[in-house]
Amino acid sequence: MNQVPNKNVISFADVIAKLPKFMPKVPHLLSGLKQAYLRTSNTPAGLGIAFEKAVQRHPEGYALKFEDQKFTYKELNEWANQISHHYLSIGAKKGDVIAVMIENRPELIATVIGLAKIGVTSALVNTSQVGQVLAHSINLVKPIAIIVGDECFQAVNNIRQDLHIPSNHFYWFADQETRKDAGEAPKGFINLSSIIDPLPQFNPATTHTIQGKTGLFYIYTSGTTGLPKAVIFTNSRWTLAYGTYGHVLDLDHDDVMYCTLPLYHATGIVVCWCGVIAGSATLALRRKYSTSSFWKDVQKFDASAIGYVGELCRYLMDAPSSPLEKGHRVTKMIGNGMRPNIWDKFKERFGIEEILELYASSEGNVGFSNVFNFDNTVGFSPTPYAVIEFDKEKNEPVLDDKGWCKKVKKGDVGLLIGKITRRSPFDGYTDPEKNKAVIMQNVFKKGDAYFNTGDLVRDIGFRHAQFVDRLGDTFRWKGENVSTTQVENIVSEYPKVADAVVYGVEIPHTNGRAGMAAITLLDGEQLAEVDYSAMYEEFKNALPAYAIPIFIRIQKKVEITGTFKHQKNKLKAQAFNLKETDEQILVLLPGEKAYCPLNLEIYNNIQSYKYRF
CATH class of the missing domain: 3.40.50.12780 (ANL, N-terminal domain)
Structure with missing residues (x-):
C-alpha cells in the first residue's frame, strides 16, 4: 500500500x-x-x-x-x-x-x-x-x-x-x-x-x-x-x-x-x-x-x-x-x-x-x-480493531511466515477488521451463512475472531482512521484496481458537474471493466463541445490513465435510495447500451484526447471489436 x-x-x-x-x-x-x-x-x-x-x-x-x-x-x-x-x-x-x-x-x-x-x-x-x-x-x-x-x-x-x-x-x-x-x-x-x-x-x-x-x-x-x-x-x-x-x-x-x-x-x-x-x-x-x-x-x-x-x-x-x-x-x-x-x-x-x-x-x-474534530477523518475508535495488510489483486489478507495477518504501518492503507469480544459482539444478520462469510478466525492468534468490514481505511495514528474505499466499490482495468471513490471525487470537481457515480462496465473482447461515470449537471448547465476535451484534460491531470472514465452518461436525475445511495446496480446493468436509456452517453475512444457522443455506429463498432480499448 x-x-x-x-x-x-x-x-x-x-x-x-x-x-x-x-x-x-x-x-x-x-x-x-x-x-x-x-x-x-x-x-x-x-x-x-x-x-x-x-x-x-x-x-x-x-x-x-x-x-x-x-x-x-x-x-x-x-x-x-x-x-x-x-x-x-x-x-x-x-x-x-x-x-x-x-x-x-x-x-x-x-x-x-x-x-x-x-x-x-x-x-x-x-x-x-x-x-x-x-x-x-x-x-x-x-x-x-x-x-x-x-x-x-x-x-x-x-x-x-x-x-x-x-x-x-x-x-x-x-x-x-x-x-x-x-x-x-x-x-x-x-x-x-x-x-x-x-x-x-x-x-x-x-x-x-x-x-x-x-x-x-x-x-x-x-x-x-x-x-x-x-x-x-x-x-x-x-x-x-x-x-x-x-x-x-x-x-x-x-x-x-x-x-x-x-x-x-x-x-x-x-x-x-x-x-x-x-x-x-x-x-x-x-x-x-x-x-x-x-x-x-x-x-x-x-x-x-x-x-x-x-x-x-x-x-x-x-x-x-x-x-x-x-x-x-x-x-x-x-x-x-x-x-x-x-x-x-x-x-x-x-x-x-x-x-x-x-x-x-x-x-x-x-x-x-471524530471526537477531537480533526478534518478529513472518520475519527477515533475506542473499540478493539485492527487495520491489516490486504492484497487487492488476490482479494485476500497478506500473511506473515507463520500464517498470521499483518497490521499496516502508520500512514498506510489496509482492511479494517473489528475484534469480536463480549463488549463488542457481532450481532449479525438473520442469515447464519452470511454471518460465517464475514467473520475471520485465527487472525493474530489461535482462537481470536474479527468482523471483516470489507472497507479499506488509512491508519493515521492515535486510533484515528480515514475511509478510503469499499472493496466492493473497486473494479479492475488495464491490470490495475480502480477506486470508484477516488474517481467520483475527481469527476465531481469538474465545474459543470453536480454529482457523479462511478462503476465498471464490460466491453466485449477486453479484460476487466472499463470506467463509466454517470453525472448530473448543475442547474442550467449543458456540456458544449469544448467540454469534451476539457474534461479529458482535467481527468488526465488528476487521475492515472487507467482510471480515466471511458464512458460518461449524462443523467437527467440521479436515482438514489431513501438512504441517499446511488442505484449502481441498475446503472451497471444498463452500462453503455443505447437501447437501455435515452440519456446521452459520451465515449473516449482509443488514442483520442476528447470525448465524443456515442452513436449507434460507434456502439456497433465497439461490439464488433473495431476499437482496441
Whole structure:
C-alpha cells in the first residue's frame, strides 16, 4: 500500500493542540462511556431506559418537533406508554417482532419507544418498498403484527395476502395529527390511535427488565441480489452508540437536532436521535429531505445541529446561495460520507465548526467518531480493531511466515477488521451463512475472531482512521484496481458537474471493466463541445490513465435510495447500451484526447471489436 503525505498522519502535537476545545466535553463523554462499557448482554439497557431518564431530567422540555406539532418529553413518553400497554394487553412479549412502516413523523417515534419499553423489536421497513420486495422484507423477520402509516397503506394492502401475519394484527395510523384526530381506519386494519386512547399513560413495569441482548430494531441493508437483508440491532448495541456517538455530540436541553434522514436507517434513528436523548434536547424531523426547504426548516426549528450523509452535503453545496444559510445556530453536524473535496468548503460556506464524521455499519461491531474534530477523518475508535495488510489483486489478507495477518504501518492503507469480544459482539444478520462469510478466525492468534468490514481505511495514528474505499466499490482495468471513490471525487470537481457515480462496465473482447461515470449537471448547465476535451484534460491531470472514465452518461436525475445511495446496480446493468436509456452517453475512444457522443455506429463498432480499448 502507498505511503501518504505527513499531513494525513496525526501526531502527538496535533492531539495536544485539540485538547483545549475537547476538555469541556470530557465529563459528559465519560458519563456516556461509563454507560457504554459497563453494559453486558444481561444487564438492563437500551432505548426505553435512556428515554425515561431523559423524561426525568427535562419533562417539560420539547422532545420532538414536526411541521407545526410539538411534544414535550412528558407528552411523548405518555403516548409511547399507551402503545406499550396495548401490545402487552394482546400478549406481545420480549423477543417478539413487529413490522413498522411509517414515514418520518411523530407516530413513528412514539411507536418505536413504546415497543422498546416492552422488549419488542421494531422492524424498520423502508417506506419506499413495494411488491414482492416489501413482502420479502416483512416476512423475513417473522413479525407478530404490523403498524403502517396511511402514507404506506396502499403498498402494504397490495401484498397483504402474501404476509404471514394474523389478520387481526394489522394496525394503522392516519396521516395527520392523530393525537387530535384519530381518523377512520380502512377495512381490515385496527386504528391504533383509537384503541390506545383509554389506556394508562404511566411507564410499563417492563422497561427495566429489558436486557442488552434483547433486540431493539431490525434495520435492512441492500442485498446484491436486490432483496434486502435484515440486521439485528440490540439494546446493548444501542447503548454503545448512545454512550459514544450520543455523548460526543454533546447536546443539552437548549439544542435542536434537525434530521431529514430516513429513520429506517441507523444514521437517523440511532446516531442522530442518540445525541438528542443523551442531552434531553429536541429532535426536529422532516418527512423527506428537500434542498430548497433545508435552511428554511433550520431557521423555523431554530436548529443548532444537523444530521447528514455525504450526498446531502453535496446537494447543499450545489444549491444556489441563500441568505437563510447564514445567521442560524447550527455549529455542529453528525453523520458519515463527507467527501474530502468539499469538507473545508462546507464548513466555511455554512459556518460549521464541528463535523462529527463517524464510521459505523448496521451490522458491524467497530465504530469511529471524530471526537477531537480533526478534518478529513472518520475519527477515533475506542473499540478493539485492527487495520491489516490486504492484497487487492488476490482479494485476500497478506500473511506473515507463520500464517498470521499483518497490521499496516502508520500512514498506510489496509482492511479494517473489528475484534469480536463480549463488549463488542457481532450481532449479525438473520442469515447464519452470511454471518460465517464475514467473520475471520485465527487472525493474530489461535482462537481470536474479527468482523471483516470489507472497507479499506488509512491508519493515521492515535486510533484515528480515514475511509478510503469499499472493496466492493473497486473494479479492475488495464491490470490495475480502480477506486470508484477516488474517481467520483475527481469527476465531481469538474465545474459543470453536480454529482457523479462511478462503476465498471464490460466491453466485449477486453479484460476487466472499463470506467463509466454517470453525472448530473448543475442547474442550467449543458456540456458544449469544448467540454469534451476539457474534461479529458482535467481527468488526465488528476487521475492515472487507467482510471480515466471511458464512458460518461449524462443523467437527467440521479436515482438514489431513501438512504441517499446511488442505484449502481441498475446503472451497471444498463452500462453503455443505447437501447437501455435515452440519456446521452459520451465515449473516449482509443488514442483520442476528447470525448465524443456515442452513436449507434460507434456502439456497433465497439461490439464488433473495431476499437482496441
